[in-house]
Amino acid sequence: MYSGFARFYDVLQGGTPEPFAAWIERRAAELGREVESILELGCGTGAVLDLLPAAWAKVGIDVSPDMLEIARIKGVDADLIEADIRDIALDRRFDVVACVYDTVNHVPVSDWPRVFAVASGHLETDGMFLFDMNTLxxxxxxxxxxxxxxxxxxxxxxxxxxxxxxxxxxxxxxxxxxxxxxxxxxxYGASLTDVRRMLTEAGFTRVEVSGGRDRPVDDEAPRLFFACRR
Ligand SMILES: C[S@@+](CC[C@H](N)C(=O)[O-])C[C@H]1O[C@@H](n2cnc3c(N)ncnc32)[C@H](O)[C@@H]1O
Incomplete structure (x- = not known):
């Protein structure tokens, strides 16, 4: 997965990282204080991390060595770690944990609680977990x-x-x-109802869901965006 494809990834996704980075920055501003750090789960070639403020300390996790290699060649200013987002346990916490561009859909739904637990476990007390998914x-x-x-x-x-x-x-x-x-x-796809339940079980008490501009918030929206706080 994402091996030979890695060197074509950025060209193919041209124009996609910008709205994700803008969304992360906009939502992170809601913390109401200076944002200092971000952990991206499934950072790929670092295209989104690269667009975020240089002042943020950035850590990117990805299971594909080829995607991370591209990020390194591009000189993305982040700690890049090859690991599975279901299993990581870093000894630090972040203001923002992001998992964008349907990365969560790449994990079997039965393992989404593990990803949500990883996100929750790496957040500062007032931190925010941001992710999107392709809907059913x-x-x-x-x-x-x-x-x-x-x-x-x-x-x-x-x-x-x-x-x-x-x-x-x-x-x-x-x-x-x-x-x-x-x-x-x-x-892999999951219903909005199931995702909400998994987030609650992972300890997220405030979950805002958006379907994008003027889109419904349901399983027929093309993509749903989640902003979650504990
Ligand atoms: C659609 S790409 C998104 C990359 C990046 N977030 C972006 O917006 O450009 C999905 C990424 O998730 C990574 N990925 C998929 N499953 C993973 C897992 N279990 N652990 C870590 N990374 C994973 C893939 O290697 C790939 O780089």
Missing amino acids: GRLRGGAGRSETTVAGGSTVTISISDERDDRYDWHVRIEGDHDPIDETIAE
């Missing part, structure tokens, strides 16, 4: 679809298949002047 509606609606784009001189085709039990496999094929690269990335 979007994942179900995308199944069977295929899309081709040109990125960095290569052709990238992504086809989504329904693997049952709300698992959707994104089959990525990259062709160009190199051997074809084939990767499968699984995404």
